[in-house]
Amino acid sequence: MSLFMLEYNLKMDIQIREAKIEDYDDINALYKEVDEFHFEMKPNRLKGPGHFGREKQHFEGVIKNKNSTILVATQGTAIVGFAELVIENEPESNFLHPENHVEIEFFVVKESYRGSGVGRLLMRGVEDWAKAKKIKALTLNAHSANEMALGFYQKNGYKITSINLRKDL
Secondary structure (H helix, E strand, C coil): CCCCEEEECCCCCEEEEECCHHHHHHHHHHHHHHHHHHHHHCCCCCCCHHHCCCCHHHHHHHHHCCCEEEEEEEECCEEEEEEEEEEEEECCCCCCCCEEEEEEEEEEECHHHCCCCHHHHHHHHHHHHHHHCCCCCEEECCCCCCHHHHHHHHHCCCCCCCCCCCCCC
C-alpha cells in the first residue's frame, strides 16, 4: 500500500485514503448497499440478498495488488464512500495504440452523504491516484437506469463512449 492520502476541508472534514484490511467490514456494508440497488435494477441477472457484499479474500486481493486499490472517503472514523480501482493495460493491436487506464470498478457514496460533495472529493482522489500512477484516462460502467450516477459522472467530465446492449432469450 502506498502512502496516498488527501485531506479535503469541506465543512465535513473529509479525508481520502487507501483502504486498510481493518476497513473490510465498513466497506463491505457499502458493497451490500450498492448490490441491493443493482439487484433492484437487474433482479433476473443478480443473485439475491444472501449474496450481497464481497468476500474478504476479494477485498484483500484488491488492496494488496500494486495495480489496484480501494480509496475510502472518511469523516472522522466513519467510511462514507469508496472507489475500487484497477489499472488495465491494453496492448497494442493492428488498429489500436496501447493504453493504460484506470477502470473504476465500483464508486459508492453512502446514501445519507449523497449530494454533499463527498462524491466529488472521492472522484478527485481517484483522479489524483491515477495521475500519481502516470495514467491518463479513467473508465467506468454505469447502468443506463441509474440516472443519478450518470448525471454525477457527466458533471465530473465523463463522456459516454459506448453503449452495451442486451437481449434476454
